Amino acid sequence: MSLKPCGTQHNSHGHSPQEAMATAYEFPPCARRCWEISVHKVVAIWELAPNWEEEEQIQCGERGIQSTFEPEIRHTASRLHAPGHVVPFDWDYRLPCPPVCVVFQDRARRRLTSSNNRPREDSWLKSLFVRKVDPRKDAHSNLLAKKETSSLYKLQFHNVKPECLEAYNKICQEVLPKIHEDKHYPCTLVGTWNTWYGEQDQAVHLWRYEGGYPALTEVMSKLRENQEFVEFRKARSNMLLSRRNQLLLEFSFWNEPVPRSGPNIYELRSYQLRPGTMIEWGNYWARAIRFRQDGNEAVGGFFSQIGQLYMVHHLWAYKDLQTREDIRNAAWHKHGWEELVYYTVPLIQEMESRIMIPLKTSPLQ
Incomplete structure (x- = not known):
């Protein structure tokens, strides 16, 4: 974003020159985005509306600025002579991108001369400093999951002793298809897969329970009476280093996973979202998924209900790694994809990619 200096400096009474002095810059008409500095990283937030100059600006004092942006901001300004100016800040060495800019207004001016008199709490700019949490009328599971089905999914991660992986795969291929x-x-x-790239010597299993939690309870009860499965679990326990699982629901805008012929490789992309952002993620990906369906690579999309919370898993199928690379690169040439990535990246705390190879008995080949 290019900025044009307006050649003025502004002082704030009662603060040191280092804190109070800052060069004001004109906000270019073509600018479409602004950035917010958080404590550990830079995250994109809101796109400016075309008529942003007519929006009511938020009154922002220096105390509020410091409490929101410390310790990265090295210079602050409590007021500017005109709204619509931005102040450039020095950037911390930990931040992965260049200096960013934040819009401020003169504290003495509560409103711009505009016919738009919406309440201050509705101002988009307020979100720069105070994240507004909208009250939810329903649970995430009801807002995001498919209404026409009541399927529940269980995702299992088994870390196997390296010397036991072959024996582990053998007993899984003997027992699991019988239950299926x-x-x-x-x-x-x-x-059912083995991780190829990612965490090594790991098995991943994905189950669907048709009927939700009652179906899960019924299966668990019957398996305790299944002697073959009891013996299977005893043998398996001697082969494992650790295991964990999650209960998931399926996003309404993804297709249900169905068996497919191979050979394919599978990518499981797992995202740890910031708490409170699941609805926002779902809204963006409901649009983003159309950019990734040309090659029939989208297998399933899920979000966690029990286990590690605010987890999202996207499952993709590709012919090989080069095909994966080509398909992912092609998405960037589609209008709108880059914008959706731009807005979803700030919602993520951590992410992980696994490339997996299906076992011979896996319905997904």
Whole structure:
């Protein structure tokens, strides 16, 4: 974003020159984005509306600025002579991008001369300093999950002793398909894999329980009476280093995972979201998914209900790693994809990618 200096400096009474002096810059008409500095990273927030100069600006004192942006900001300004100016700040060496800019207004001017008199709490600029949390009328599971099905998914991660991986795969391929094919169990094996790139010597299993939590409870009860499965679990326990699982629901805008022929490799992309951002993520990806369906690579999208919370998992299928690279690069040439990435990246705390190879008995090949 290019900025044009307006050649003025502004002082704030009662503060040191280092804190109070800052060069004001004119906000260019073509500018479309502004940035917010958080304590550890720079995150994108709001896109400016075309008529942003007519928006009511938020009154922002120096105390509020410091409490929001310390310790990265090295210079602050409590007021500017005119709204619509920005102040450039020095950037901390920990931040991965160049200096950023924040819009301020003169504290003496509460409103711009505009016919727009919406309440101050509705001002978009207020979100720069205070994140507004909208009251939710319903649970995330009801707002984001499919209404026409009541399927529940279980995602299992088993870290296997390296010397036992072959034996582990063998017993899984003997026992798990029997449960999948038995109509007395209201569950299906969606897929079973070994991690190829990512955490090594790891097995990943994805189950669907058709009927939600009652189906899960029924399956668990019946498996405790299944002697073959009991023996399987005893043998498996001697092969594992650790294991964990999550209960998931499926995003309404993703297709349900269905068996597919191979050979394919699978990528499981896992995102740890910032708490409170799941609805926002779902809104953006409801649009983003159309950019990633040309090659039939989208397998399933899920969000956690029990286990590690605010987790999102996207499952993709590719012919090989080069095809994956080509498809992902092609998405950047589609109008709108870069904007959706721009807005979803700040919602993520951590992310991980696994490249997985399906076992021979996996319905997803």
